[in-house]
Amino acid sequence: MPTSSSLRRQHGGTVIGLIAGLVIGLAIALGVALYITKAPLPFMNRFQERPSSAASGAGNWNPNQGLSGATQSPPAGSGSMPVTVASKPLSPQALAKLGQPGAGASQPTAPTTGAATAPATAAKPAAPGPVQYVLQVGAYSTREDAERQRAKVALIGQEAHVDERVVNGRTLYRVRVGPFTSAQQAEQTQKLLSDNGVQTALVRTSS
Numbered sequence: 001m002p003t004s005s006s007l008r009r010q011h012g013g014t015v016i017g018l019i020a021g022l023v024i025g026l027a028i029a030l031g032v033a034l035y036i037t038k039a040p041l042p043f044m045n046r047f048q049e050r051p052s053s054a055a056s057g058a059g060n061w062n063p064n065q066g067l068s069g070a071t072q073s074p075p076a077g078s079g080s081m082p083v084t085v086a087s088k089p090l091s092p093q094a095l096a097k098l099g100q101p102g103a104g105a106s107q108p109t110a111p112t113t114g115a116a117t118a119p120a121t122a123a124k125p126a127a128p129g130p131v132q133y134v135l136q137v138g139a140y141s142t143r144e145d146a147e148r149q150r151a152k153v154a155l156i157g158q159e160a161h162v163d164e165r166v167v168n169g170r171t172l173y174r175v176r177v178g179p180f181t182s183a184q185q186a187e188q189t190q191k192l193l194s195d196n197g198v199q200t201a202l203v204r205t206s207s
Contacts, residue, residue: 133186134178135193135200146173153177156196158189179205 137153137160140146146162153160153175163174177193177200180186190200 130181130206132179132181132205133183134176134180134203134205135186135190136203137175137177137193137198137200139172139174141170141172143173146175149175153193153198156193156198158193176203 137149138146140149143162143164150160150162158177160175160177163176165172165174177189178186180189183202183204186202190202193200
């Protein structure tokens, strides 16, 4: 039968073994923890790279890429050439809906009676004025000569006037008597001037 001293030795050895096992386990756990913290984590890096690649893909994403008539961005260096977009024809149902007025749309009002505009009448050419007759005494290059001839006509009892006119780049001063409303009056005055030595020319004009 073991004595009390041997039992104490066995109990003390068991406690020492437990303590030594705990110390060794803690040392191993501490070493593993240090290794994990210092070593690179490939899984974490792999997960961190995915958002950046997803963001770059989202920037280049074209929502109309799957459509047949969607326009694509022209390649670099191709110039600013316009890209035509093929529009799909509307179905008969869609055309019928477009032709129907909306619920709140106002109906066009019928034109009031009497408001119809009459067709524009074509502008008639202006009718020529009444025919008149004048007696031209002469045409002079200076106003002094014209005034001298006008004074000569005034001595005969007829009133003349000086008409300034530019012909072929030259200014002429015409001395005229009249106008007369009839050719008979003009001829009578012409005969009177001719009898007094003043020759004239009968000119037909319109006012």
